[in-house]
Amino acid sequence: xxxxxxxxxxxxxxxxxxxxxxxxxxxxxxxxxxxxxxxxxxxxxxxxxxxxxxxxxxxxxxxxxxxxxxxxxxxxxxxxxxxxxxxxxxxxxxxxxxxxxxxxxxxxxxxxxxxxxxxxxxxxxxxxxxxxxxxxxxxxxxxxxxxxxxxxxxxxxxxxxxxxxxxxxxxxxxxxxxxxxxxxxxxxxxxxxxxxxxxxxxxxxxxxxxxxxxxxxxxxxxxxxxxxxxxxxxxxxxxxxxxxxxxxxxxxxxxxxxxxxxxxxxxxxxxxxxxxxxxxxxxxxxxxxxxxxxxxxxxxxxxxxxxxxxxxxxxxxxxxxxxxxxxxxxxxxxxxxxxxxxxxxxxxxxxxxxxxxxxxxxxxxxxxxxxxxxxxxxxxxxxxxxxxxxxxxxxxxxxxxxxxxxxxxxxxxxxxxxxxxxxxxxxxxxxxxxxxxxxxxxxxxxxxxxxxxxxxxxxxxxxxxxxxxxxxxxxxxxxxxxxxxxxxxxxxxxxxxxxxxxxxxxxxxxxxxxxxxxxxxxxxxxxxxxxxxxxxxxxxxxxxxxxxxxxxxxxxxxxxxxxxxxxx
Numbered sequence: 001x002x003x004x005x006x007x008x009x010x011x012x013x014x015x016x017x018x019x020x021x022x023x024x025x026x027x028x029x030x031x032x033x034x035x036x037x038x039x040x041x042x043x044x045x046x047x048x049x050x051x052x053x054x055x056x057x058x059x060x061x062x063x064x065x066x067x068x069x070x071x072x073x074x075x076x077x078x079x080x081x082x083x084x085x086x087x088x089x090x091x092x093x094x095x096x097x098x099x100x101x102x103x104x105x106x107x108x109x110x111x112x113x114x115x116x117x118x119x120x121x122x123x124x125x126x127x128x129x130x131x132x133x134x135x136x137x138x139x140x141x142x143x144x145x146x147x148x149x150x151x152x153x154x155x156x157x158x159x160x161x162x163x164x165x166x167x168x169x170x171x172x173x174x175x176x177x178x179x180x181x182x183x184x185x186x187x188x189x190x191x192x193x194x195x196x197x198x199x200x201x202x203x204x205x206x207x208x209x210x211x212x213x214x215x216x217x218x219x220x221x222x223x224x225x226x227x228x229x230x231x232x233x234x235x236x237x238x239x240x241x242x243x244x245x246x247x248x249x250x251x252x253x254x255x256x257x258x259x260x261x262x263x264x265x266x267x268x269x270x271x272x273x274x275x276x277x278x279x280x281x282x283x284x285x286x287x288x289x290x291x292x293x294x295x296x297x298x299x300x301x302x303x304x305x306x307x308x309x310x311x312x313x314x315x316x317x318x319x320x321x322x323x324x325x326x327x328x329x330x331x332x333x334x335x336x337x338x339x340x341x342x343x344x345x346x347x348x349x350x351x352x353x354x355x356x357x358x359x360x361x362x363x364x365x366x367x368x369x370x371x372x373x374x375x376x377x378x379x380x381x382x383x384x385x386x387x388x389x390x391x392x393x394x395x396x397x398x399x400x401x402x403x404x405x406x407x408x409x410x411x412x413x414x415x416x417x418x419x420x421x422x423x424x425x426x427x428x429x430x431x432x433x434x435x436x437x438x439x440x441x442x443x444x445x446x447x448x449x450x451x452x453x454x455x456x457x458x459x460x461x462x463x464x465x466x467x468x469x470x471x472x473x474x475x476x477x478x479x480x481x482x483x484x485x486x487x488x489x490x491x492x493x494x495x496x497x498x499x500x501x502x503x504x505x506x507x508x509x510x511x512x513x514x515x516x517x518x519x520x521x522x523x524x525x526x527x528x529x530x531x532x533x534x535x536x537x538x539x540x541x542x543x544x545x546x547x548x549x550x551x552x553x554x555x556x557x558x559x560x561x562x563x564x565x566x567x568x
Contacts, residue, residue: 037094037154037191038221040199046190048082048168064185065174073132073173078188080168087161091271092193092222093138094154095168097131097186108134108170111149111370134172146249146370147384150339154191156248158223195272198224201343204267205354206283207377208390209325214285214358215377216252218278220269226250230265232257233282249374251383261285281355286324290393296321297491297530299329299433299472302366302498303345307334310527311346311497313550315353320553321531324392326357328376329472329493330364330433337369362386362399364433364472365449387412389419394567395534396425398466402434406452413456420464426567427539428466429532430488432457433473437482437490439508439515439523440474441501446510449473458487465568467539470530475501477530477543478523479561480513489563493530496546500525522561539565 036043051060057077065076078097084090097108107130130151136143138159157168174186203218216228227243240257244250257263266279286293296318301311318326333346347354361367361376363386373384378399380388386401398419406412420428434449436458443450450473461469462482468489477500478492490513502525508514515521527546532539541564544557 037092037156037193038199041092041193041221042196043092043094043191043193046082046084046192048080048188048190050187051079051081053077053079064187066185073175076131076170076172076174078131078170080188080190082166082168082190083164084161084166084192085163087163089194090161090192091195093157093159093161094191095136095157095170096152096154096189096191097170098189107131108152108155109149109172110134110145110152110155111147130175131170131172132175134170136171137167137169139166139168146374148368148370148373149337150370151337152339156222158246158248193222195274197274197276198222198269198271200226200267200269200276200278202347202371202375203354204228204265204278204281205347205375205377206356206358207360208379208383209285209288209358211288212256213253214256214263214283215383216250216254216265216267217375217377218250218267219375220248220250220271222271223248224269224271226252227268227270228252228254228265229268230254230257230263232260233262233264234260249370251374251377256285261287281352283356283358284324286358286392288390288392290324292533292535293324293393294322294531294533295325295327296323297327297329297431297470297493297532298496299364300331300475300494300498301346301350301496302331302334302475303349304334306499307497308345308349310546310548312349312351313548313552314496314527314529314546315350316550317546317552317557318529319351319353319356321529323357323531326353326359327397327429327431327470328359328361329431329470330362331366331472331494331498332361332372333366336366336371339371342371360397360399360431362431362433362472363401363403365403367433368403387415391425393534394426394536395539396423396428398428398430400430400432400457402432402449402453402457406456408456410456413460416457417460417464420460420466423464426537427534427565428461428464428568430457430461430466430469432469432471435471435473435490435492436469436487437480437511437513438471438474438492439478439480439503439511440476440492440494441504441507442474443507443510444504445506454487458482458490459485461488462486467565467568474507475499476503476523476525477528477560478503479521479543479563480511481520482513486513489565491530491541493528493543495525495527496529497527500527524560526560528560537567541565 053060198221205217207215231239240255264280269276379390388399390397434453436454462484466488472494475495543561
């Protein structure tokens with residue numbers, strides 16, 4: 001697969017950046033994400049001597065950089081020299097940008113330019129200078145950053161410290177939004193933390209699984225050793241242990257304990273002598289050779305204060321449905337690149353859904369960020385790419401990253417046709433965040449993602465008799481039935497927590513298979529999930545309306561739509 005970064009960088013992910021308040025020079029446990037790197041972590045400011053370059057490192061000066069003119073960028077290097085007497089006493093290191101006179105935040109952007117990481121809500125970006133395309137070195141070695149764009153108030157720095165002098169460099173481009181005076185001078189600040197108990201958060205999240213393995217991901221507040229210990233849930237058989245060492249982002253592939261697929265697992269984080277545990281969690285690891293099973297499709301959490309009130313009880317309902325796995329059609333978090341905001345907006349309200357049920361996400365435009373890439377372990381060979389294929393019993397799943405280029409005769413389309421041509425399974429379900437056909441609010445005008453889904457992807461699915469394409473994008477439910485030359489059954493499921501919207505007349509006018517003239521079509525503007533029961537020769541789908549009531553069981557929910565898919 002080809003990851004088309006040029007296209008990804010054109011995507012306008014909606015993100016805001018808050019103006020943060022001053023950082024004291026002493027150890028602090030303040031609660032604001034602008035005051036400290038991590039809530040609940042004791043940190044100490046580190047004195048550093050900063051130098052600055054705008055000519056690629058040929059020359060450095062002592063004068064702090066000034067912001068570029070409105071919506072312009074200047075290439076910059078910030079180099080800081082600092083001393084650490086005893087590196088063994090330092091467990092965490094963070095860097096931030098700051099105004100020279102007022103330490104209001106200047107955000108560090110990693111993994112992409114400002115459009116890729118924060119375009120859209122320019123009013124929320126405010127007047128903060130931003131270091132774009134930031135890469136970081138510590139003592140000459142490249143610091144590992146998450147696989148995808150992120151905006152950091154405090155950037156965690158993984159790497160080895162030297163006793164005595166140390167050098168950190170930030171390379172990027174500096175930007176000032178139109179509200180910000182160009183005269184503001186930009187410098188940087190450092191914080192360290194000693195070994196202490198740390199939080200395991202942003203998970204655990206279950207992802208890809210196989211005949212003898214399952215995957216677990218999470219984050220820790222500073223570099224830590226994280227061990228997953230798994231045992232059969234109903235016995236005391238020998239535990240299986242896997243450890244991820246000295247990392248912030250943890251991605252572990254764990255052997256399924258012998259004798260059962262119902263697993264009890266615990267996560268342990270170790271920093272120096274300090275140990276923190278989360279769990280035990282119970283999960284049933286799906287059997288890839290199963291003849292009958294259930295899966296659920298959902299999307300558009302768009303986690304923000306309104307959605308949080310629905311996301312929590314709705315995940316409780318999904319857990320009661322007991323799916324083998326979840327297909328997530330994208331737009332998980334309203335502000336996906338705010339690295340500090342995922343726990344309180346998405347994972348905490350979501351309870352144990354991702355800890356108990358493996359989840360595959362097809363990224364929509366708000367999902368192009370490091371959190372989604374690091375925490376949703378995909379079936380792709382490297383565990384990162386969002387275009388993949390996986391066989392479970394009589395079902396072939398195909399994940400499509402609609403943010404890439406899918407054009408006739410392109411490499412991605414060639415890959416898809418190769419997979420479809422070789423698919424011998426009875427059912428083929430494709431998940432792509434962007435629908436080929438939709439009558440929803442966000443499809444009133446065309447865009448490149450929807451257009452290529454309709455013109456390049458859908459005809460192939462029709463040609464090879466795919467069962468259905470499952471998409472998100474629009475905040476509603478819809479099923480329409482394209483003719484075989486134009487595609488396969490199109491399902492839009494995009495309102496698990498976000499406010500649902502009525503279908504748009506203008507969008508329906510662009511959808512030749514929308515409601516009317518006896519066409520088979522169903523739709524609703526209501527929070528919902530799609531439930532698929534795989535049987536020997538059929539897959540039975542029913543769409544359940546959610547009431548955001550944590551006490552609901554399946555029998556309490558109204559059925560919005562039903563369809564039985566027959567073997568191909």
